[in-house]
Amino acid sequence: MTNNLLTPITSRTIVSDNEKALAQGNWVKFICGASNHDLPFISDLCAIYSAAGVHCIDLAADSAVVHAAREGIEWVNTRLGIKPWLMVSVSDGEDIHFRKAWFNPQKCPPACDRPCERICPAEAINKKEGVVNSRCYGCGRCLPICPVGLISEFSQLLEISKLGSLIAELKPDAVEIHTDLGRSQAFEQILQAITSSNTSLKRVAVSCGLKEKCYSIEALATELWQRHNCLRNYDQKPIWQLDGRPMSGDIGAGTSHAAIKLFREIRPLAPPGPLQLAGGTNASTFRNLPLRHKPAGIAFGGMARKLIQPWLLEAQTKKINLREWPEGWRQALSLAKELINPWLGYKT
């Protein structure tokens, strides 16, 4: 493909400095998915959102996934000279971001009208394979919908004993730790394993929410201060990722309120460091923000992936990747830019 498809974004100033963007409230992260292992999709998704100008790409801590992501990121870097941080996600315990769905397709009653297939935003379910493991990102929407209760979930947690060597191998710019209330000890063990890799990390993102309002905002603040003290002990700088409503950004515009509400409530109580929105974020989040206070940035996940999905699938049917299909690339890039431009400070 010729470079002219990439020209439009070279004509504007790209905020490539992550720290500056965090300080100015312009920081944008693309969540490729902690459970998403569809390698050709990952390369293209990372290329699209890199070219659109995100500051960071968040992925599963997996060699093949990181390799695929780097391919897409480098493709853009060689053409535009921009390179987002590569962040890998881990968890200090059970977490819905680290699960996948499964069922045996042989057991499906022939008369079933396949609601699981219709509800899956990742088009990860088909008649032959059941759940396509590499494409499922664990959103959980198919789990309750099966009329005969055939679909189950399984966890994809990394073994802590392998974490240090994995981080040393992957050499990410940043790591994200998904944590929850009451897990400060497990958090420290994970952080210890990560720092044992001697990998220099620019930031450690701490992803936490209120778990459907099971806890008070004060309890969450107390836990974030514990994580703050722990990160200081290990000489790491945080990003506080406020998980408003996990994996729901592609459901409807209203989901954006949860992350904004969490930001408003935790802001006066939170430890120092950038507060970033996530969980339920979508194209409406920017205009729903309170005027007086701005978060340091935002992460887009399901909604950002779903936006590009039709172009990725179309490229797949053509047996090429999106980067080799000029019209598809142009359309997908335009959608990605439309989503993130308000955050970068650009007009759409």
Ligand code: SF4
């Ligand atoms: S609906 Fe969600 S959990 Fe179920 S297969 Fe699709 S991506 Fe996976």
Ligand code: SF4
């Ligand atoms: S809804 Fe249940 S029975 Fe129907 S196709 Fe999906 S898994 Fe099979």
